Amino acid sequence: MAFPWAYCIIFLVVYQQFCFTAAISSNVYIVYMGEKPYDTPELAENFHHELLSDILGGKKAAMEAILYSYTHGFSGFAAVLTPSLARIVAGLPGVVRVVPNRIFNLHTTRSWDFLQLNPQLSNGILSKGQSGAGSIIGVLDSGIWPESESFKDDGMEAVPSRWKGICQEGEEFNRSNCNRKIIGARWYIKGYEAEFGKLITSDGTEFLSPRDATGHGTHTSSTVAGAWIENANVLGLGQGLARGGAPSAWLAVYKVCWATGGCSSADILAAFDDAILDGVDVISMSLGSLPPLSTYVDDTVSIGSFHAMAKGISVVCSGGNNGPYSETVVNTAPWVITVAASTIDRAFPIIITLGNNQTFVGQALYMSEDLDKFYPIVYGEDIMSADAYEDDARSCVADSLNATLARGKVLLCFESRLQRFPVNAASTVKNVQGIGLVFAKFRTKEVSLCLDVPCAQVDLTIGTSLLTYIGSTSNPVVKFNLPKTAVGQQISPNVALFSSRGPSSLSPNVLKPDIAAPGVDILASWSAAAAAQPSGAIENHLNPFKFKFASGTSMACPHISAIVSLLKVIHPTWSPAAIKSALVTTASLTDEYGQAAVAEGAPHKQADPFDYGGGHVDPNKAVNPGLVYDLNVKDHARFLCAMGYNATAISLLTRTNAPCRGTANFLANFNLPSITIPQLKNCMTVSRIVTNVGPDISIYTAMIQAPPGIDVVVEPPTLAFSSDVKKLKFKVTFCSLLRVQGTYSFGNLLWEDGSHVVRIPLIVQSIVEEYYH
Numbered sequence: 197m198a199f200p201w202a203y204c205i206i207f208l209v210v211y212q213q214f215c216f217t218a219a220i221s222s223n224v225y226i227v228y229m230g231e232k233p234y235d236t237p238e239l240a241e242n243f244h245h246e247l248l249s250d251i252l253g254g255k256k257a258a259m260e261a262i263l264y265s266y267t268h269g270f271s272g273f274a275a276v277l278t279p280s281l282a283r284i285v286a287g288l289p290g291v292v293r294v295v296p297n298r299i300f301n302l303h304t305t306r307s308w309d310f311l312q313l314n315p316q317l318s319n320g321i322l323s324k325g326q327s328g329a330g331s332i333i334g335v336l337d338s339g340i341w342p343e344s345e346s347f348k349d350d351g352m353e354a355v356p357s358r359w360k361g362i363c364q365e366g367e368e369f370n371r372s373n374c375n376r377k378i379i380g381a382r383w384y385i386k387g388y389e390a391e392f393g394k395l396i397t398s399d400g401t402e403f404l405s406p407r408d409a410t411g412h413g414t415h416t417s418s419t420v421a422g423a424w425i426e427n428a429n430v431l432g433l434g435q436g437l438a439r440g441g442a443p444s445a446w447l448a449v450y451k452v453c454w455a456t457g458g459c460s461s462a463d464i465l466a467a468f469d470d471a472i473l474d475g476v477d478v479i480s481m482s483l484g485s486l487p488p489l490s491t492y493v494d495d496t497v498s499i500g501s502f503h504a505m506a507k508g509i510s511v512v513c514s515g516g517n518n519g520p521y522s523e524t525v526v527n528t529a530p531w532v533i534t535v536a537a538s539t540i541d542r543a544f545p546i547i548i549t550l551g552n553n554q555t556f557v558g559q560a561l562y563m564s565e566d567l568d569k570f571y572p573i574v575y576g577e578d579i580m581s582a583d584a585y586e587d588d589a590r591s592c593v594a595d596s597l598n599a600t601l602a603r604g605k606v607l608l609c610f611e612s613r614l615q616r617f618p619v620n621a622a623s624t625v626k627n628v629q630g631i632g633l634v635f636a637k638f639r640t641k642e643v644s645l646c647l648d649v650p651c652a653q654v655d656l657t658i659g660t661s662l663l664t665y666i667g668s669t670s671n672p673v674v675k676f677n678l679p680k681t682a683v684g685q686q687i688s689p690n691v692a693l694f695s696s697r698g699p700s701s702l703s704p705n706v707l708k709p710d711i712a713a714p715g716v717d718i719l720a721s722w723s724a725a726a727a728a729q730p731s732g733a734i735e736n737h738l739n740p741f742k743f744k745f746a747s748g749t750s751m752a753c754p755h756i757s758a759i760v761s762l763l764k765v766i767h768p769t770w771s772p773a774a775i776k777s778a779l780v781t782t783a784s785l786t787d788e789y790g791q792a793a794v795a796e797g798a799p800h801k802q803a804d805p806f807d808y809g810g811g812h813v814d815p816n817k818a819v820n821p822g823l824v825y826d827l828n829v830k831d832h833a834r835f836l837c838a839m840g841y842n843a844t845a846i847s848l849l850t851r852t853n854a855p856c857r858g859t860a861n862f863l864a865n866f867n868l869p870s871i872t873i874p875q876l877k878n879c880m881t882v883s884r885i886v887t888n889v890g891p892d893i894s895i896y897t898a899m900i901q902a903p904p905g906i907d908v909v910v911e912p913p914t915l916a917f918s919s920d921v922k923k924l925k926f927k928v929t930f931c932s933l934l935r936v937q938g939t940y941s942f943g944n945l946l947w948e949d950g951s952h953v954v955r956i957p958l959i960v961q962s963i964v965e966e967y968y969h
Contacts, residue, residue, distance in 0.1 A: 224263065224297035224390040224462050225282040228499055229271040229290055230848030231506075237267035244273040251284055263386035263462060269472030269503040274462035276390055292845045295494045297387055299458040300483045302338060302412045302750060306434065306683065307419075307714035308441055310540040311755070311815055321815045325762030328442025329353060332379070333421055333761050334476035335754075336467050336483070337413030339406045339451035340381065342373040344414060344742065346422030346721040349376035352444065361448055361474035366405025367397060373406075377423065380448035380474055381406035387462030388454055395454065400725070402455050409455045411726035415746050416482050418721035420754035421445040421761070425721075428743050430645070431562055433544055433681050434719045438743065441758025448476050452483075459483050461496040468500030472507055477764050479504055480757035482514045482750035484526040489702040493841050493849065498529040502849065505531040506829045510764065510772040512757040514749035515709040516696030520797035522806065524696040528708045530868065531832050533760065533776050536696070536808050537715025537752040538689035539641040539796075541788065544679045544717075546652050548634065550665050551673040558634070558654040560679040561645040561717075561745060567632050570673040573606040575666050591615035592624045592633070602628035606674050608662055611637035618653055622646035634662060634674070640693040640796050641686060642716045642747045652676060687787050691807040692716050693796035695749055698806035699874070699940075699959075703839065705863040707870040707959060711779050712808035713759075715752030717745045759815045766819055767889075773827035773867075774887070778818045780869040781825070781954045783811030804942045805957040810869065822952025823886040823896065825869040830855065838862040871928060871945070872959040876906070879931040886924060886947070886954070888917040896947040896954070898926075903941035903960045907931040915947065930960055938962035 227244075234240045244265045248258035258275075266272040274297065277285065286294040313322045330353070340347065354376060361380030363371045374381055383406045389395060395402060402409045421440040428438030450467035453459035464483075471479055481497070492498040501511040513527035515534045527534050546560040551570060579601035580589030588596035592609035607630045609621045618635035625633045626648040633651035635644075636659020643653055654662070666672040692715055700708040722744035756779070763775050770778075785803075787793055793812060795803040829850060836846050837856035846855050864873065864882045871882055888894055894917045898910040909929045917924065928945065932938070943958040 223276055224274055224387055225277045226274050226295050226297060226462055226465060226496060227272050227285055227291060228293045228295070230292045231851035232267060232271040240267040240271055241265040247288065248275060248285070251281060263390060264466040266465060266469040268469045269507065270469065270499070274387055274465065290848065292848045293493050295490070295496070297391060298461040298485065298496070299391065300461060300464065300485050301458045302410070302453050302483050306436065306542045307540050307718055307755065308439060310688070310714060311813065313441060313815055317816070321759065321762050321766070321819050324819055325442070325765040326444060328421060328445030328758065328761045328765060331442060331445045331478065331761040331765050332359065332448055332476045333442065333445050333757060334448040334450060334471040334474070334479045335413065335417050335420065336450045336452050336464060336479065336481040337416050338410045338453040338455070339383065339408035339413045340378060340417050340449045341408045341414040341721070341723040341725070342369070342378055343724070344418065344721040345425045346418035346438070346440065347377045347447070348423050350423070352376035355379045355446070358475050364406060367403040367407065369403065369405035369407045377447055378449060379446045382449070382467065382470060383451040384463035384466050385454065387460030388457055391460060392457050395456065406449050406451045407725070408723040409725045411723040411744060412453070412482070412750065413449070413451065414723045415720045415744060416480065416750060416754045417447055417449065419718065419751065420480055420758045421447050422721060428719060430719060430741065430743050430745055433561060433679060434542065434745065435681065438719060441755060442761040445761050448474060465496045465500050468504060472504055472509065476509060478757055478761050479509055479511045480754050481511065482753045484514060484516050486518065486526065487524060487701050489526060489528060491702070491841070492529055492836060492839070493845055497527060501529060501532045502832065505772050505832070508771065510760045510775055512753055512760055514753040517694045517748050519695045519697050520693055520795065522697050523699060523701040525698045525700060525708045526696065528700040528702055528706065530706045530835060530866070531772065533711065533756055533779070534709040534809070535749055535752045535756045536709040536712040537692040537694065537747070537749045538712040538808065538812055539692060539716045540714045541684050541686055541688040542717065543641070543682045543686045544643055545682055546679040547677045548652055548654070549675050550662070551669065551671070552665065554665065556654065556658045556661065558652040558658065559643045560650070560652045561643055562647055563650045563652070563676050563678055565678065567650055567676045570675045571606050571631060572604070573608060573634070573662070573666060573672050573674040574601065575663055576607055576609045587612060588614065592621040594624050594627070597624060597628045599628040602630045605630055606632035606634065608634045608636070608659065608666065610656070610659055611635070618644040618651050619646050619648070622648040622651045625649050634659070638693065638798055639800070641688070641690060642692060642694070645745055650676070687789060687791070689714070689787060689793060689812045691793065691795035691803050692747070694747070695807070699872070704874040705866065705872050706868065707805055707809060707872050707957065710776060710809040711756060711783055712812045713752040713755035715749055716747045718747065718751040719743055719745050756813060759813060759818065762815070763818060771826055771828065774824040777824040777826065777869040778821040779813055780810030781823070781956060782814050782817035782821050784814050785811045805870065805959050806940070810957060820890065820952070821954060822890040822894070822949060823947060823954045824889055825867050825884060825956070826887050827867050831867060834859050834862050835866055870957045870959065873930060874961050875963045876930055876932050876960050877963055879929060881927050881929040883925055883927045886915065886926070888922050890952060892917065892919040894949050896949045899946040899948060901944040901946070903943035903958055905932065905934045905938060905941055905962060906943070906960050907933055908943065908958065910945065932962040934962045935964065937964050
């Protein structure tokens with residue numbers, strides 16, 4: 197189930213989520229000092245101790261206060277400080293930023309086939325990328341369940357000599373749990389415990405080790421690089437061959453998230469620091485926060501990923517689960533790949549039969565065989581408890597139903613703002629001894645797994661028809677058949693309802709998300725320790741669910757991470773920016789039948805770049821994009837300058853002199869594989885540089901699909917490459933045809949040579965200057 201994680205503490209208990217929305221007052225501060233000044237970690241650590249010693253009055257006090265010294269990929273430390281001491285440290289020479297510790301939260305049988313990652317395709321990405329062999333993928337998440345079949349090392353190559361990581365032991369995890377698939381595992385808890393106190397694990401709900409107690413990290417790790425497993429299924433549904441996208445890649449696990457309290461930014465930054473030193477090639481991170489977004493020099497994910505990018509490591513992040521609302525996308529730094537979630541073409545239909553022989557089709561992931569005969573059905577509002585509100589009862593909010601009237605019946609409940617998820621309504625129904633649930637909600641392809649009581653999910657139209665039937669007879673009854681797995685019977689991909697949307701609230705010139713990938717009802721491995729339902733059915737880590745359906749941009753992220761891993765094997769010299777460009781410029785804008793892709797919402801609409809970035813990923817086309825829009829570390833430093841950040845801080849971040857020279861109009865000309873103009877007053881010209889990665893002799897011609905209300909001209913209209921000419925610059929002039937305040941409109945610029953179509957999205961909002969006076 198997708199859930200709007202962030203600024204809240206999530207307890208992942210199978211499909212139940214509990215969220216504290218109150219902000220946490222931190223006593224841990226991250227002192228970020230930019231690029232590391234010393235090559236020796238010991239010297240850097242001593243420097244950190246000495247710096248803090250002057251403030252705290254002694255080296256012993258400094259050593260006790262410091263939780264982590266970041267010495268590998270960058271310089272800095274996390275320490276327990278008072279707010280007044282933190283302000284003093286912030287004024288010391290060499291300190292870029294002092295930021296409070298924040299708590300982030302965790303945001304396949306069919307999906308890889310849907311993306312046509314087929315090993316039988318000799319020219320496909322899976323074959324060319326050798327299934328990821330030779331690539332190391334670092335996963336920052338909730339750990340791993342190493343006994344899962346997804347992590348067996350049959351046929352895996354030996355651990356590479358370049359690997360510098362470790363297999364860190366802990367509770368119920370020792371060195372033997374690492375193998376030739378899981379080549380490294382670490383865990384980080386100092387930042388978490390400094391905020392919440394000592395973590396108690398005696399109840400078996402967590403492990404002080406890399407072992408996964410929630411299932412989230414196991415799911416994402418098996419999606420990105422899991423081994424081949426035949427007959428994978430959940431309760432008989434979705435049965436097929438489960439595999440990761442890069443099944444021959446090595447996994448490095450960094451446990452930064454905890455079942456009882458989320459993910460500390462101090463711990464996340466420590467994991468980035470280690471991952472850079474360990475030698476990962478890709479970092480996959482399915483976690484994030486909510487807007488308002490921290491600035492790029494205050495946000496630990498942006499800081500850690502910047503230093504990873506500087507070392508050639510691609511960082512892939514989930515975009516958040518707060519859709520379909522605009523400006524909710526997170527992890528928006530231009531040097532990361534931000535992923536939206538989309539659907540696949542698999543459904544789980546169930547037939548609902550009424551007492552008058554009317555039938556309707558819903559979806560379900562679990563249904564009891566006992567419900568194949570007629571049972572009474574009742575509407576939640578009709579049996580509300582004495583002290584409940586009508587709105588609560590109609591959506592089956594906890595304590596809103598009369599237990600006497602609900603006992604032994606199927607409940608009809610409707611989605612509301614307070615009750616968005618069928619699993620929560622199912623818990624209410626169980627508590628009043630109901631035997632089943634029909635949950636009517638906004639139309640979406642995501643299906644929830646209810647195990648408290650069987651539940652069928654329908655849209656509001658069908659729900660209203662059931663309500664009409666209940667009111668038309670004195671003895672309404674209903675029965676269900678068992679759900680089935682149907683492939684190829686629903687149009688996909690659609691952008692998922694929950695997937696966070698752009699534009700970026702921090703940097704609207706940078707299109708986010710970047711790309712969309714499958715993230716709805718994804719089947720992958722699960723932790724045996726994760727609490728299961730029905731409550732009390734699972735004890736002593738004997739969870740019968742070896743696999744789990746899960747939805748969220750957390751599930752979409754590892755799909756892109758795997759594809760990036762394959763691309764890095766094929767193109768080892770490409771920069772992270774070039775790889776992102778290849779994904780964006782080859783992405784698809786249509787569904788399987790050639791129709792424009794749809795974004796789920798209220799109502800559904802044609803998808804646009806704020807929904808899916810460049811589009812839905814097409815892995816095989818990304819292998820050979822023809823042209824790429826490349827960027828380097830200095831380009832990203834100049835971006836930070838153009839954003840108005842302190843030049844001295846940026847120099848420390850990048851260890852470059854005067855990075856802020858020549859940044860006039862840089863945001864418009866920032867060489868991204870997209871052009872976004874948030875405020876077009878009259879006319880504006882921007883430039884881009886493309887690098888030829890196809891045949892030496894290539895001639896590309898521009899084709900323009902102008903945003904409505906905008907005139908677009910490209911100069912020159914033709915680009916001719918040769919063995920001597922690898923890079924060419926072009927300019928695009930946009931002129932508004934509107935004389936009223938406009939909204940965002942969307943178009944495309946395509947470069948074509950007969951073999952390649954290199955497409956970038958155009959996003960423009962016209963404004964009238966007088967509107968602001």
